[in-house]
Amino acid sequence: MSGEYRFGRWVPAEQVPPEAERVTDQVIQRFEHVFEVDPDLMGRHFNQQKMATWDTKRIVAARWDHLDAVHAEFADEVILAGEGPDPGPTTSQEHE
C-alpha cells in the first residue's frame, strides 16, 4: 500500500510538506486523501510536531497495511464505504 512514494530515496527538497488546502472549517489537506486537523486548532492542549513528508507517508501506508492485515486475519467480508457524500442516518420514514 506504499503507492508510488519511494521510501528508500530521500530527497531534501521533497521533505518539506506542501502548502495546505482547506477542506472544511476544521480540516486541511496537504497530500491527497490525507486529512489534517487545522493547525490553528492545535496547541492549547497538544502541539503539532515537525513532520517530514516521508514520515506522514510512512504512517498512512502503515495504517493501510495494518488494516489489510486485520481484515485478512479477522474479517469474512470487507465492505468499503462509498466514494460519494455520506447520506447520513436513515429516517424512520425511510425504514417504513
Place this chain on the structure above:
Amino acid sequence: MSNEHEHNESATAPTAATAATTVDLGTPQFLGEVEQAFVEKWHENATGCFSSGHKFCREVCPVTQVTRNENHTPTAFHANVIAMEKGHLTVEDVADDYVHCTQCGGCEVRCPNTLMVGDFYRARTETVKVVRAMRAMLVDKGLDREGWKVWNRLTNELKNEPVLGVEGDSPNAQAQVRDWAEGLDIPIGGDTIMFVDCEAAYYRTSVPRATAQILQAAGYEFGLMNEQWCCGGPAGEMGYVEQSMAFARHNVDDWRKSGVKRIIAIEPHDYVHFTEDYPAYFGEEFDFEVVQIIDLVAELIRDGRLKLTEPIDRVVTYHDPCRLNKRKGIHEAPREILRSIPGLTFKDVDRVTQWSYCSGGGGGLPIEKPEITAEISRRRLEKASELEVDTLVSACVWSERPLTAAGDEAGIEVKDIIELVAESAGIEIGGRTRA
C-alpha cells in the same frame, strides 16, 4: 509544573544510592535543571501515551517479549517521564530500564496515536527519541553504562566502532577501513559515494563487496569517501550526542570536499541516521540525496541493468529489518528483489506481522545486554523454522551477526539479500560473512 516543584523544594531528595533500591512514591522530589528540561520537552508525548494507555506497544516490543518486565515496556518509558514530572522518580531509579530498547520503532508504528491519527493531528508517539534523550541525560550525569562507555571511547579513538572486539589490537581502525575493497578498483569521491558502515567494513565484508560488484556490473558509477569515519549513529543511539555530531560533521565535510551529491546507504541504520539525525544536526545545510541500497538494487533489476541469471536453489524467508520496515516503511523493494531471483522458493511473512519481530541487534543492546539480544534472535529463528526454510534472508548487516549465531543453533543459514543477488548475478563475492 514549575509551581509544583517550587512547592516541593523543601522536600528532601534521596541520594542516588538510596533511590536505586527504593522508590518513595510518598515524597515528591525536586528536579534538577537537566531533568526539568527533559520532562518539559517530553511532557506531551509522555502524556499522550500515559493518558491513552492502550499498550498495543507491549507485545510488539522485542525486549518486552523476552523479559516480561513491565519496566522495560515502551509505555513505562513514557510513564517514567510523568512520574519524574510529579517528583516520584529520579533518573537514577530508571537508568537501567532505558537500556532495554533496540530502537526498532515497533512500539511507535503500532501505537494508535501514530498509526490511526498521527498524520491527522500531525503528532505521533516518539518513544525512540524519548529513549535517546534519556540516555543522553545519563551520559550528562555520568550515569552511562560501562559497556557503552568503553565502546564509545574506543569508537572515538579508532574513528570506527570496535566491531572486532573491545580488547586487544583488533585490525579495526582507519588504516583498515577500506581493506574490504581490495582488488575491486573503486575510485575515491565522485557524485555518488557508497557509505560502508563499521560492521560491514570490518566484520561481514561480503556485504560491501557484493554491493560494490553489483553496482559495477550494472554500470552504476560510485566512489568511496576520502576518510570514512563511523556514521555517528550508534553513539547517538547510546546517548553520546556530542560524539555523534562530531562524526557527522567529519563525514559531511568529507563529502563536501569531494563534491558528493548522493550517498548510498548500504545499511538500514545508516539510512536512518542520514535522513533523520543529520538533517536534525545540520538543517538546510544537509542537502545530499540519500539512497537506500535495497531501493536502488530493485530499480536496477527492474530496469534490466542487472541480470539475475544464476538459479539459487534455496527455500528462504525474509527478515524485515526494523529500521527498514518499522522505521522507514521499506518493505516492498526487498520482496520484489527476492521474487526476481531465479530458483528461489520464497515463503513470505507480511510486514505487519513482522512489526513484532527483531534480531535484537540495534540500539546498543548487544553491548550491554547480549543475553537479551541472543534470545530475541533465537525466537526470530524459531519463527523461521516453523516455515521449514533453509535460509533466513536479511537486509541489515547488524542483524546478521546475532541472527547467524541463532541460525547456527537452528540449522538455518543467514544470508544478506545483496549476497544472494550477487550470487544470482554470477559474481564471485569474496570477503567473509563472519570474523
